[in-house]
Amino acid sequence: MPLFLKCVAPWVRVMVIDESVGQMQLSVILPASNEAALIGDCLAAILTSDWDGSGVQVIVVANGCTDDTAHQARTKTQAFSERGWQLQVIERTQGGKLGALNAGDDAARGAVRVYLDADVIISRGLLWQLANVLESRTARYASGAVNITSKGWISGAYARIWRQVPFMTECVPGCGVYAVNAEGRTRWADFPDIISDDTFVRLCFTPHERIGVSASYDWPIAEGFRNLVKVRRRQDLGVDQIGLEYSDLVGNDDKPQFPFGRKLGLAMRHPLGFLIYSAVAVVSRLTRSRDTGWSRSR
Incomplete structure (x- = not known):
């Protein structure tokens, strides 16, 4: 008998949590493409989490890798077992983050799903804080302090x-x-073929359903002006795509205005940074038609 089975609309995903998985409470889904240099640190940070007891499943989905990302991930298997946690590594010959997320979801058994980029380093308290605020029978979305x-x-x-x-x-x-x-996971079925999975998922929830916790995580950005432009361009295209293809979600956006006075204050305090930030925004907008594929965040 499943512990959870509900479908609120024809296009949502039916999520089944089977009793056979015992105390599995949280699944971390970690897509990784050629992340051999980073996956170890990402997993090590998960291992230092202030999580009391078992119930953690970590799924690394190595997608389209030409390096030894999967091998580097498997070197942590024993460390996870010693904590009573499960580490599973899935290898996919086909690349693509959305396919990796779907593969991870298919293998996940936790009631709470955490979607984590391989270049992110979480703090000790993040996982249990996320699990705590998501312990609800109503749909909830959560993230930490970036x-x-x-x-x-x-x-x-x-x-x-x-x-x-x-x-x-x-x-x-x-x-x-x-x-x-x-x-909350019933709000969408498989991840669609979109640019910005994080924006899509965030907008599947109203602002009142989104919760920020105090635990932090490190998120690296692209290095150098050219790479910043590439990533900003893809971010903007991703937002535009959701507006066109999922217009019903746009009403859930709570992005506040950036008042002129606040911009002026930032420009006066950090003139160089504001110049670079503005230049990246302008150049990415002017060169949007040049985008030909995914740009990494670093």
Whole structure:
């Protein structure tokens, strides 16, 4: 007998949590494409989580990899077993993040689903805080406090502005990490073929259904002006695509205005950063037609 079985509309996903999985409470779905250099640190951070007991399933989906991402992930198997947790590595010859997310969802058995990018480093308290606020029979979405990280001076200057824009300070962006409970996961079926999975999932929930927790995570951004433009362009295209193909979700957006006075204040305090941030926005808008594929976040 399933513990949970509900479908609220013809296009939503039916989520089944089988009793045979015992105490499985939370599944972390981690798509990874050629992330051999980063997957170890990402998994190590999960292992240091303040999670009491068992009930954690981590699924690494190595999709279209030409390096040893899957092998590097499997080196953590024993460490996960020692905590009473499950680490599963799925290898897919075909690339594509959306396919990897769907493969991870098919293997997931936890009532709470955490979708995590392979370049993200979570803090110790993030998983249990997410699980805590998602312990509800009503649909909920949650994410942590994002800490935008960078290495180069150009990206560092850009990040100083990005951290202070209203969307990042007043909303629950879900960049790199977002989680939903069982009821929330019925809001969509398989991940559709879209550019921005995080925007799509966030807009499947109303602002009142989205919860931000205090635990943080590090999320690296692209390095260098050219890469910043590429990523910003894809972000904007992703938002545009959802507006066109899923117009019914647009009403759930709570992105606040960026008042002129606030922009002026940022420009006066951080003139170089504001110049770079504005230049990236302008160039990405002017070159939007040049986009030919996915650009990585770093």
